[in-house]
Amino acid sequence: xxPLPRMTIITPSYNQAxxxxxxxxxxxxxGYPDLEYWVIDGGSxxxxxxxxxxCDDRMNWTSERDRGQTHxxxxxxxxxxxxVVAYLNSDDVYEPGALITAGQFxxxxxxxxxxxxxxxxxxxxGQEVRKAITYYKNVWLRLGSYTLLLILDYISQPxxxxxxxxxxxxxxxxxxxxxxxxxxxxxxVGRHYRLQVIDEYLASxxxxxxxxxxxxxxxxxxxxxxxxxxxxxxxxLLGLHRLHNALIVAMYRQLLAGGE
Numbered sequence: 001x002x003p004l005p006r007m008t009i010i011t012p013s014y015n016q017a018x019x020x021x022x023x024x025x026x027x028x029x030x031g032y033p034d035l036e037y038w039v040i041d042g043g044s045x046x047x048x049x050x051x052x053x054x055c056d057d058r059m060n061w062t063s064e065r066d067r068g069q070t071h072x073x074x075x076x077x078x079x080x081x082x083x084v085v086a087y088l089n090s091d092d093v094y095e096p097g098a099l100i101t102a103g104q105f106x107x108x109x110x111x112x113x114x115x116x117x118x119x120x121x122x123x124x125x126g127q128e129v130r131k132a133i134t135y136y137k138n139v140w141l142r143l144g145s146y147t148l149l150l151i152l153d154y155i156s157q158p159x160x161x162x163x164x165x166x167x168x169x170x171x172x173x174x175x176x177x178x179x180x181x182x183x184x185x186x187x188x189v190g191r192h193y194r195l196q197v198i199d200e201y202l203a204s205x206x207x208x209x210x211x212x213x214x215x216x217x218x219x220x221x222x223x224x225x226x227x228x229x230x231x232x233x234x235x236x237l238l239g240l241h242r243l244h245n246a247l248i249v250a251m252y253r254q255l256l257a258g259g260e
Contacts, residue, residue: 008085009035011027013040017044017048024039032100037060038079043065049063068178073173083106084164093204094204095120095203095204101117105196106163114195114196115197116159116161118156118201119158119203119205120203126204136248141155142197144195144197153182153183159202180220
């Protein structure tokens with residue numbers, strides 16, 4: 001077995017004391033042998049700093065005002081030293097063994113530039129929800145291609161990892177985007193590198209009343225369409241994107257009506 005690559009995980013954080021300790025624990029408890037962990041906090045006032053202070057000896061962190069989530073991610077990328085880099089939001093968690101699984105994949109596949117896996121959706125109590133959405137994304141993940149990515153964003157950000165060469169070639173995330181900086185980044189990276197897929201659950205994405213995924217689905221998918229327009233002028237692909245948006249919004253409404 002080749003040595004596992006050094007890995008940097010970045011967590012952007014702001015007033016997420018309710019969840020950030022679970023996020024930190026899910027990273028530090030991975031047992032990854034060469035891990036650099038940065039929490040980039042935007043000046044939280046809700047007790048987050050007390051949580052971060054307890055982990056001083058196991059991770060790096062900073063707390064200062066910033067320009068928002070995407071700026072915090074870019075600040076973490078600038079500080080990173082890992083051969084493999086990923087970010088995990090302060091309300092999401094990794095599945096046990098996720099980093100070892102990703103690190104082993106990169107070690108075995110030196111040509112792999114970026115890798116993603118499957119991702120569960122959990123609620124504020126950590127219970128899995130929206131299983132139909134997860135199944136739907138997993139189907140497209142297995143069939144994925146760059147053309148398909150222009151129609152729908154089937155890549156789950158918490159389960160995605162990039163080699164440093166990707167960051168050096170593509171640059172950081174677009175700080176002008178709110179909902180779609182991840183989708184935009186995948187489209188930028190996908191122009192140059194083939195996505196590799198690990199058929200295992202690597203992370204869980206949390207939806208709650210204050211999360212982007214907890215409200216505003218229509219705004220989010222409209223922003224996805226606007227982002228796709230930056231990468232294709234095909235009326236067919238954009239038409240299919242609009243059709244998919246209508247379908248997925250209807251699915252969300254059904255799930256919400258059913259209590260999920």
